Structure formats: structure tokens, C-alpha cells
Amino acid sequence: MISLLPRKNRRDPMSLQLTAMIDIFAMIVIFLVKGTVMGVNDIPVPEGMKLPTSFSTESLESAPRITISKGMVYESMFNEKYPLEAFTPEGSSGDSRIAKLSNRLRGFVKNLAPEARQSGVLLNIIADESVPYRYIFDVIRVFRSAGFEAMLFVAQGPAEGQSAPVGKGGQ
Amino acid sequence: MDDSFRRPERRPIRELNIVPIIDMFTTVVFFLLLSTSFIALTKLTVPPSAVSTISDPVAPPPLAPKIIVYESGQGLSVSLSWAGRSPGVRTERSTGEKLLETTRKIAADFNKAYPSEKSIQVGLASRVKYQHLISVMDGVRDVLPDVVLISYQEVEHRAGQAVGKGQTL
Numbered sequence: 001m002i003s004l005l006p007r008k009n010r011r012d013p014m015s016l017q018l019t020a021m022i023d024i025f026a027m028i029v030i031f032l033v034k035g036t037v038m039g040v041n042d043i044p045v046p047e048g049m050k051l052p053t054s055f056s057t058e059s060l061e062s063a064p065r066i067t068i069s070k071g072m073v074y075e076s077m078f079n080e081k082y083p084l085e086a087f088t089p090e091g092s093s094g095d096s097r098i099a100k101l102s103n104r105l106r107g108f109v110k111n112l113a114p115e116a117r118q119s120g121v122l123l124n125i126i127a128d129e130s131v132p133y134r135y136i137f138d139v140i141r142v143f144r145s146a147g148f149e150a151m152l153f154v155a156q157g158p159a160e161g162q163s164a165p166v167g168k169g170g171q
Numbered sequence: 172m173d174d175s176f177r178r179p180e181r182r183p184i185r186e187l188n189i190v191p192i193i194d195m196f197t198t199v200v201f202f203l204l205l206s207t208s209f210i211a212l213t214k215l216t217v218p219p220s221a222v223s224t225i226s227d228p229v230a231p232p233p234l235a236p237k238i239i240v241y242e243s244g245q246g247l248s249v250s251l252s253w254a255g256r257s258p259g260v261r262t263e264r265s266t267g268e269k270l271l272e273t274t275r276k277i278a279a280d281f282n283k284a285y286p287s288e289k290s291i292q293v294g295l296a297s298r299v300k301y302q303h304l305i306s307v308m309d310g311v312r313d314v315l316p317d318v319v320l321i322s323y324q325e326v327e328h329r330a331g332q333a334v335g336k337g338q339t340l
Contacts, residue, residue, distance in 0.1 A: 017190045020190045020191065020193070020194045023194055024194060024197055024198075027197070027198055027201060028201070031201055031205060035205060052301055052302040052304075052305040052306075053302065053305070054305050054308075054309055055271070055309050056309060056312065127301055128301070129300060129301055129302035129305075130300050130301065130302070131300070131301045132297060132298050132299065132300065132301070133295035133296065133297060133298070133299045133300070133301060133303075133304055133323055134297035134298070134323045136301050136304065137320060137322055137323055140320065141322075151320075153304075153305060153308070155305050
């Protein structure tokens with residue numbers, strides 16, 4: 001029997017192309033994994049060093065560090081160490097190593113990526129609580145003149161049960 | 172039948188498979204997004220300013236508060252000095268354990284008198300311990316968050332002046 005009515009072409013239902021979707025999903029996952037920066041803020045503290053105690057609630061920041069320990073200054077930028085006395089005004093005048101270090105630090109700061117400068121050029125300071133202030137200041141002065149803008153003093157939190165003393169306001 | 176009335180052959184319509192095209196388009200877009208760095212370009216045209224050497228007579232001189240800690244007898248002396256219209260000095264005796272409390276009290280009183288001042292210079296004498304620096308910074312941080320360190324030479328010079336004037340308790 002011949003049908004007089006034109007037969008409508010049946011369209012095949014559109015099938016879902018899962019292969020391409022899985023492809024895109026894999027691409028997205030790979031890009032996200034590649035773009036994610038997982039950094040662990042780990043500050044190595046030399047054995048025997050007692051960090052000062054602070055009641056500050058600020059957390060550690062990832063930044064280059066200098067460690068003042070046992071008469072030496074260890075810097076993490078070039079993994080070198082220098083005697084603490086070389087940073088004093090009397091010591092640095094006769095020691096060209098500090099001048100060379102300053103120049104290298106200026107180059108280091110200059111070559112920092114823009115992302116590393118967003119909060120300013122940071123420097124972590126790790127020192128024992130009993131180090132005299134003059135040594136802290138002399139070392140910081142050299143690094144500050146080289147371009148480091150903000151000094152982050154690494155300290156430990158108060159002991160358990162110890163609360164911050166409340167200062168009484170004057171009348 | 173005659174071939175002249177033969178129906179011309181229809182080419183099969185090839186459907187465009189757009190799925191791989193969308194796939195590549197998405198991949199290219201992701202590449203561009205990840206490799207693009209967005210830089211904001213701004214331009215500010217400032218008209219030339221007239222040269223003037225007259226300072227603003229209305230603006231008060233800066234306070235420039237300084238807090239120094241030096242050894243005094245068996246303990247420590249904490250001295251806060253400031254300039255401005257009504258310069259002053261306040262000195263308190265303290266110990267290492269009470270340094271945080273003493274500093275916090277001094278800073279709070281200063282903040283009550285000058286609430287708009289947010290920066291302070293901090294200095295210690297050469298032999299004062301690093302822990303005391305942290306304690307002083309903890310004490311002033313709440314009301315004076317911008318801390319600038321000053322040299323121990325300046326501290327010892329000021330401490331000597333203070334001792335000479337009998338300001339040390």
C-alpha cells in the first residue's frame with residue numbers, strides 16, 4: 001500500500017557525547033591542580049633556641065627568613081651564614097662580606113615576582129629571646145637597607161593557662 | 172524509463188559535529204584565561220602646581236611618639252615621649268615580666284589623649300633582650316599598630332638625657 005502522505009523523517013534523538021564531557025572535565029581538573037599553590041608555612045627553629053613569647057594572633061607568613069643563633073646569622077635567600085659581629089657598625093666597616101651581601105640582597109629583592117611583593121617585601125626574623133636588641137637591630141638594618149620592607153618577628157604563643165595581662169587605663 | 176527525467180543524486184547532508192569544536196573552544200579559552208595577566212593601566216594628569224614655600228599654619232606639628240626601654244637599676248624603665256603642640260614625657264618603672272602590662276597601660280593612656288595617632292617608634296637599649304622588644308610591640312600594637320624601630324644608640328642617648336634630668340623613677 002502506497003502512502004500518499006509524506007513520511008516525516010524521524011530525527012534520531014540526540015545522544016549525549018560523554019567522551020567530550022569527560023575530556024573537558026579532565027582538562028578542568030588538570031588546570032586547577034596545576035594552578036593551585038599548596039604552601040606549608042614551616043619555620044625551622046634551631047635546637048636549643050627559645051623563641052620569645054607573644055600574645056599576637058597573627059599567623060606565620062611565607063617569606064625569606066634569617067635566623068640569629070649562636071653568634072651566627074643564617075639567611076635563607078642564598079643559604080649562607082655570617083658572623084653576628086660582622087653586622088655591627090664596627091664590624092661591617094672592616095668586613096666586605098656584608099657589603100657584598102647587601103648588593104646581592106638588592107638584586108634578590110629587585111628580582112622578586114610581583115606576587116611576592118603584594119604585602120610588601122617581607123622577612124621573617126628568628127632569634128632566641130635572650131639575644132640583645134643591638135644585634136637584632138644591626139642585622140635588621142642591613143636587610144632593611146637592601147630593600148626588605150616589613151620585618152616579621154617569629155614568636156611562640158603563650159604557654160597553656162597563661163593569658164595576656166590587661167593593662168589598666170589611667171584616670 | 173528515460174534518463175532525462177532521472178532525479179539528480181542527492182548528496183548526503185553531512186552534519187557538522189560540533190562537539191569537538193566546542194571541546195577545542197573550551198580548551199583554548201582556558202589556556203587564554205590562565206596565561207593572561209590582567210594589568211590595570213591608569214593615567215593621571217596632574218596640572219602643574221604653583222610653587223609655595225608657606226607651610227600650612229593650621230596643621231599641628233606631628234606628634235612622633237617614641238617609646239624607649241632601658242635598664243634602670245635592677246629593672247627596666249619605659250619612657251614614652253611625644254612632640255606636637257603639647258610635648259611630653261611619661262616614664263614608668265617595670266620588670267621584664269610586667270613589661271607588657273606597663274606598655275599596654277602607657278599606650279592606652281596615650282591613645283585616649285591622642286586617638287588619631289597610629290604610629291610609634293620603638294627602641295631598646297643595646298643590652299635589653301629581644302623578648303622585651305616583643306613584649307613592647309605586643310603592648311602598643313592594639314592602639315598604635317604602625318611600629319618603627321629606632322636604633323639603640325638613640326635610645327641610650329635619650330636614656331642618658333632622661334637620667335640627667337632625673338626623669339627616671
